[in-house]
Amino acid sequence: MHFLHGYLLIGAVMAGMPVILHLLMKQKPKIQSFPALRFLQKRMQNSRRRLQIQNWLLLLLRIFLILLLCLALAWPQLTNLGEGWGISREVAALFVVDTSASMQVRVGEKNRIDVAKAVIEQVRARFGSESKLALADTDEGGETVWLSAPIFEQKLSTLGGKPSGGPLGPAIARSLELFRKEGQIAGLGKAIYILTDRAERSWEGLEASIPKDAIPPGVQVHLIDVGPDKTIDAAIDRVEIEPTTVSPGSRISVRVEVHATGEAFKGQLSCQLENDPEPRVKPEIKSIEIPANESKVIVFDRTVPVRPGGASGEFLGQIKVLLSPDDNWSSNNQGQATFLVRERRQVLTLADRPEDARIWKAALEAMGTYSCDVKSLADPANWSVDALLPYQVICLMEPPNPSAAVWVGLLEAAKSGKGIVVVPPGDNYSKPAWESAPAKGLLPATLGSLITVEVNKPGIPWAEFRGDSSLTSAFRTWSRSVDPDFSRPELKPFANRFWKTATLEPGASVVARFLDGQDPQAPALLERTVGKGRVVLFSTPMSGKRFDGKRPWHNYWQDSSFGLILADRVCAYLGGDATAAITSFYAGQIPYINLPNPLPKLPLTLAGPGLKGAEANLSVPEGATQIPCAQVRDPGNYRVLDKNQNPIAGFSVSMRPQEFQLAKVDPEVIKRTLPQAELTNGLKPVDPDLLLPPGEGGTLDLLPWLMMLVLVLLLCEGLVANRFHKKVDPNHEGAGVGPAPASQTT
Known part of the structure; x- marks a missing residue:
């Protein structure tokens, strides 16, 4: 047995307080004169003996109550009771977090990924100091390893929903490798916590990724759902330009496919040429109505601008479309596309x-x-x-x-x-x-x-x-x-x-x-x-x-x-x-550009959303005709600039339309591969103790049991004290000694 707050056992000295109070407030028998003296003396002895026993019993009960209260405040725990006893606070815990794009959807004031982080913090707060922690997400590859607490916190803080996030199956399979290293986690409770919104795309290929019986015996699997049962969303699925190579003054068609999920959508769609030589031109806006769970294609026909002053040569046109009003998922309310403008x-x-x-x-x-x-x-x-x-x-x-x-x-x-x-x-x-x-x-x-x-x-x-x-x-x-x-x-x-x-x-x-x-x-x-x-x-x-x-x-x-x-x-x-003019890529692909001939003035830089510091720099190997842009992660329009900041190439990155499919996978489909999975609603208050696994050594927390016993004894002490110290009726002459015997006359 060990105590979480052992220093509170010092309070046991308070057990002597009832002795002091007893000596100061000791009751004495009431002396009365009565004719039948011998009878009274006998009754007095019986009464005094009974009072002493009652006082000692009440004294011992109060002493025991104080000792029990001090013991409860010290928070005792019984350990090594064997498998199945109590809950484990020393845990080998694997957290697998769904970081697909749908985890960016807001739920109230937070998005789904932030709700998942909050649940992780609640559960982790109940772990002991000897626990093992690992964190995997669907956007990373490679081996999953145990992390120290500071590194775990740092990695957790950087997690976010990403357009290139993959399915959960491979991430779960990688994490399970840790449980096969028994030497590092012997004696610890074992649990896998999967935090997801249960969007169907995140569970694609689950059976192929995780073999049968992949979960070792004794490992708990908690599936924590942070997505609402019904999602309402309007999304721009794709933006296409035809043709992608045009001459100045010709016409292009911008085809925008919009999908409504959950309920019908009524709003506006705007189309704007980002680098229009005539910046005063306002975006074209169309009012749209889309029935629930259906898609609609809206077409914008635009005239390609001519460079000011009749300048010739190739230049880029980049279209950006916006859907309004905004909803709980801003990322899919915009789309983009790039086209090339040159003379016929x-x-x-x-x-x-x-x-x-x-x-x-x-x-x-x-x-x-x-x-x-x-x-x-x-x-x-x-x-x-x-x-x-x-x-x-x-x-x-x-x-x-x-x-x-x-x-x-x-x-x-x-x-x-x-x-x-x-x-x-x-x-x-x-x-x-x-x-x-x-x-x-x-x-x-x-x-x-x-x-x-x-x-x-x-x-x-x-x-x-x-x-x-x-x-x-x-x-x-x-x-x-x-x-x-x-x-x-x-x-x-x-x-x-x-x-x-x-x-x-x-x-x-x-x-x-x-x-x-x-x-x-x-x-x-x-x-x-x-x-x-x-x-x-x-x-x-x-x-x-x-x-x-x-x-x-x-x-x-x-x-x-x-x-x-x-x-x-x-x-x-x-x-x-x-x-040659491949100008559209999906997030997760590595975009590339074809270098013009002759080569433009170096160095080349990349301009676009989400690029930080050195990520904007492009290296050009000798003899290269293409340059990959692996640093690109976020959807948006990108341009490649030469030394004089003139655009020489460009492309657009969009999210895959499959990312916007927010229908939830049936839990029974998941349980076919993970039969141990227990579903928990992460949007409701979560009791972390219910998510802790049983430890192999067994730990029993005595605090709740001792506090219940203290309450019972307090009730008993009150009843006993009231019974022993009942108020004596002053009108009753024989109170405390019984009735007087009848006198005899001769």
Whole structure:
């Protein structure tokens, strides 16, 4: 046995106070004269003996009561009673804290992560000085170790909800490794405290992360829920700009997806160009209403500004959208996106007849990204090396009989890094010209037979767009998110006739296919890498010509915007615009920038939210063409500045839309992997003693039991004292000695 306050045992000397009080206030028997003297003397002796016994019993009771009170104030505890006795204050405690983005949501005046910290402090305050502490969160990796109290407090104070926070499963699995080191925690109670808001994303992959029977015997698992049962939130899920590379004065579409959770949302959405050359321009504001648990896409159409004074060159545009009124989660009430502004790129189209390129030219220039020059293929000066130099993309438009010199010129242009578009002719073409050695060196495949759909039968549609190609991935994304016109069943692109190609040449692949049941390899677009450049081959003409006098080869130009977008995306892909300008990243990814050529003036610095001190500095290794920006953590718009503080690149970082899914996981799902888990509501007052595990040695706290015994004895002392010292009735003559005997007369 040991005492937490042993010095209070000195108070035991007060046990002598009843003796002193007894001697000073000692009661004496009342002497009365009575005829029957002998009888009275006998009664007096009995009365005196009874009073002495009563006084001694009352004296001993009071002495024992004082001793018992002193013992209780000393706070005695019985230790080493064996497993299962009492609660343990010497604990090996693992705290696993959910630091996903949803832990930033406010609950009253605090956010969820602060509520979790407060619960940790309450529980930890009941631990003994020999306890072992460990702290893990979902944003860190590596091994979890036991921490000293100061380091534990420091680490706890820095915890916060982070957009890149991962699921809880790996963090729990790492922490369990500590319990396998029995030598360090022998004799201590063992407990795991998991503090979370139970958002579904935090529990993804739990069963895969934690094997069965991973929790050692004797370890308590406390799941402390700091999230309310119902969450009300409005969030900007994503912001997308189309196109991401534009020319000054052209139009862009900013698509903002907003989701309402818990209840319907009614408010405003504003869209602002952050670095607008005309700072007086006010943000565009739209009023929106979204039903509960639904999403809605709001589109802002803006005109790209022109640099003041007609200045040329590339510059960045960065959009910021804000949702109002603000709610309990400010982080998801804003979104951002970055786009590149530069003068229109030039595309050269070579054709036998200018009218064959009319629709192609109109489509490219309608999108606002490219200007198209159409030149005659008959003049060799139009496709000489010097003539091709200003153009990054060159299109060969449906020549039936191109010369070998044309193929050689285009082959050399491709090897030098230019992009080549080849559109095949219709029925009448020269097979030897299209199968010459220079042609085979350039084309992904030579033309084979013509596939023609029977009259009065529907055309052959395109198969699903591939997501692993930069050329078609945008079509796949649009089809799944914004409902473009060409994704509707009645407007899907199809062909009534197309060229089937022969065996693919080395380095070639099929980028898009027709959904032909007879030929699963029926190509719509083919690609080949040649030297530093790329070549894309269409399998249909693009001039709008018809066959059989009236039937169109396809519906690219007639039914939807597919033809316009396809022409623009092919040129963007071949010109490098579809891959070079990656301007959007998710939190948790490492953003990077492509360095311009020539290299700007060094040093380079990074400007954006959350950067401190040296984090703004960017090092440029010799010969590098890309720079990773691993120091970026927070969502927002970022710019890379040269020595003169001129922006040379930029990007936007956003939270993943999955982070905003606040629905709570069912506790039974968690218990399938952690059957020992006991759920506690962290938003209500928590009794820390209920969260302490039983110690292997067993500790019994005697204070509450002794205090209850003191209260019982105080009650008994009062009853006994009142009974022993009842007030004597003065009208009763024989009080205290009994009735007098009757006298006899003679």
